[in-house]
Amino acid sequence: MKARFATLALALAVLSGSTAALAVKTTGGEYNTLYAGLGAKGYDVVAYFADGKPTQGSDKFTATYGGVKWQFASREHRDAFEADPARYAPQYGGFCSWGVAQGKLFDVDPVNGWKVVDGKLYLNFNGDINTTFANDTKGFIGKAERNWPALNR
Template structure:
């Protein structure tokens, strides 16, 4: 089939129309949620304040909820909810609760509430405990890289 034959032109026109239709159907890229959440629930329902006060992950209760940064946050007590509401940036995990290691590598990933660490007064979560051990090999370097990457990831760039 020559490049100028009618059947070749029809094939190319059909292919171009199919590509255009596919692009329209795909729509724009989905923006990154400001807070990693599952069904609108941050940290899978764990209390972010408890990491600081109890030194461990504690599941929050539905009756102690506060909305912040596009997600519902649960707390183990009304006191923890009030502490968070007064200073959410103090207690919310860094990078919107996405995996700190992944953000340091330039992408986002979910987190396991049991894979956590407080470093310099900030809460960091990781995808898993094995990923957390990789992140812990160079915490200051990984935080520096993640801090540099986060604005672009958060903005959808």
């Protein structure tokens, strides 16, 4: 019940135009680096593809892409990322995909809010928003694709 209320509250805040509730900022830059300047909050973005689950990265295995520091759980994952970073980097600069579909930039929960669709990584605000995103993935991706250019400036 609490989870549904939180999701409803977020949706109402977004629909009412409130940017104070959970909004990160109104314009992007290329990547979400709100957590210590790290991409994907320091989670290994290759692990979502290779292992099918979120895995915390290590400062032992890092790469820089798009001016952002990315961490990995292993040398192999780091090397895979360096060989093709665009393949592994999250969509919409690592901001909440559902939020981008709403025309807003929200932070993400890389543990409970993620989904790989057609070989691309989408991060979301939390597990509840991730479920909402999953209920109409193609629709939300379509909206996010239209909104991202204006947000990413």
